[in-house]
Amino acid sequence: MAYKTILMDEAAMDRALTRIAHEILERNKGLAHICLIGIQRRGVPLAERIAAKIEAIEGQKVPVGILDITFYRDDLSLLSEHPVINGTSMPFAIQDMKVILVDDVLYTGRTTRAAIEALFDVGRPQSIQLAILIDRGHRELPVRADYTGKNVPTSRAEIVHVHIKEVDGDDCVLLDDNQKEG
Numbered sequence: 001m002a003y004k005t006i007l008m009d010e011a012a013m014d015r016a017l018t019r020i021a022h023e024i025l026e027r028n029k030g031l032a033h034i035c036l037i038g039i040q041r042r043g044v045p046l047a048e049r050i051a052a053k054i055e056a057i058e059g060q061k062v063p064v065g066i067l068d069i070t071f072y073r074d075d076l077s078l079l080s081e082h083p084v085i086n087g088t089s090m091p092f093a094i095q096d097m098k099v100i101l102v103d104d105v106l107y108t109g110r111t112t113r114a115a116i117e118a119l120f121d122v123g124r125p126q127s128i129q130l131a132i133l134i135d136r137g138h139r140e141l142p143v144r145a146d147y148t149g150k151n152v153p154t155s156r157a158e159i160v161h162v163h164i165k166e167v168d169g170d171d172c173v174l175l176d177d178n179q180k181e182g
Helices: 010-027 043-058 110-122
Strands: 005-008 034-039 064-067 098-106 127-135 147-151 158-163 172-177
Touching: 005 010, 005 127, 005 147, 010 043, 010 127, 010 147, 010 172, 034 043, 034 110, 043 064, 043 098, 043 127, 064 110, 098 110, 098 158, 110 127, 127 158
Parallel strands: 034 064, 034 098, 098 127, 127 147
Antiparallel strands: 005 172, 158 172
């Protein structure tokens, strides 16, 4: 695999998720009314990992949900004539919960905006917090993460590839030049 830089290896990703789990517990003074919701695709296994770390620390399970934002995207017509729907699953009510949205990369803020809109169609949470593995900057909307694994200043000509074992077979974060054709 050709890439410019390894931003995080497996151990660095694990340490970042452990730190995020501790920060979530600290900020929220424990687990009361907390749930994690992973944004499809790579946010889902990251949310599950953070939940497992919280359970190891506190000895209690945290509810984890799955959010598909496909139909809430403002670029849906640009993606594909037949977008892939991965599904939303929330086997718990988010009403009056402190929802922690989890995703892999924060870039323009548009994915987060779509996720918040999708959440409000499900229920009305007490609050929404954002946990991100990589914050690469270049915001187009006023969005910031509450919990960040790593801040990586990038140029718009670069692309961040997050690999997650559950999806890609390995854990790492790579930086490369954007190879758009055309």
